[in-house]
Amino acid sequence: MHKLSPRVLVFDLDGTLADTAPDLIGTLNVILTREDLPPLPLEQARDLIGAGARALLERGLAASGRTADAEELERLFSDFIAHYSDHIADMSELFEGVEASLQRFSEAGWALAVCTNKFESQSVKLLELLGVADRFAAICGRDTFDVFKPNPRHLTETIARAGGDPATAVMVGDSLTDIKTAQAAGIPVIAVPFGYTEVPIDQLGPDRIIDHFDELWDAVASLPARVPLPSSA
Ligand SMILES: O=C(O)COP(=O)(O)O
Numbered sequence: 001m002h003k004l005s006p007r008v009l010v011f012d013l014d015g016t017l018a019d020t021a022p023d024l025i026g027t028l029n030v031i032l033t034r035e036d037l038p039p040l041p042l043e044q045a046r047d048l049i050g051a052g053a054r055a056l057l058e059r060g061l062a063a064s065g066r067t068a069d070a071e072e073l074e075r076l077f078s079d080f081i082a083h084y085s086d087h088i089a090d091m092s093e094l095f096e097g098v099e100a101s102l103q104r105f106s107e108a109g110w111a112l113a114v115c116t117n118k119f120e121s122q123s124v125k126l127l128e129l130l131g132v133a134d135r136f137a138a139i140c141g142r143d144t145f146d147v148f149k150p151n152p153r154h155l156t157e158t159i160a161r162a163g164g165d166p167a168t169a170v171m172v173g174d175s176l177t178d179i180k181t182a183q184a185a186g187i188p189v190i191a192v193p194f195g196y197t198e199v200p201i202d203q204l205g206p207d208r209i210i211d212h213f214d215e216l217w218d219a220v221a222s223l224p225a226r227v228p229l230p231s232s233a
């Protein structure tokens, strides 16, 4: 008998579920200060987030006019990860309305998942400290599979791990990376404008934009119904 799989709602983490910029940029600034570079202001540096910690470090060094060879970058990156792991939830917090929204979708039978370019272990740790890790059927980071966002397989494999089907899944994200990933996977994407993006999110072509998590339920309900493609299996 065919078992109906749950619909999966997949969230990006940094800038979507949680405002993690203070701890990420705080760590970046510790590294910059150790290198005798001035710290970057949070408002300027928050949009450097979104492509993973290594990219954040590289972008932060570039913004400070500092070049680093591969070996030096490795050393700074391991310092970054060590410091960030110890301070991952010092100031980071869930955006308003996240918990109630997760609860509402869970109660309605949705499976929830996270697809993030953070490392998996750091994502799990952060979500545990924020008290919501148990809500998710799958938490998949940049090192969970052999590919990561914007490769669409990061998203489709996350959905599979959560027991769902891409044909009925929905993605929620804050950046161009999320929108590109979802579109390449043929999955509708709802964007939040309060995350980390250099280009305003309404210029990136998401299917819907919500200003607050209270609007997520109606936004998902308003997406056009999709006709699943016949499975080749
Ligand atoms: O930490 C990052 O730079 C990216 O993380 P995200 O994919 O959850 O936005």
Ligand SMILES: [Mg+2]
Binding pocket: 012, 013, 014, 015, 016, 050, 173, 174, 175, 195, 196
């Ligand atoms: Mg993000």
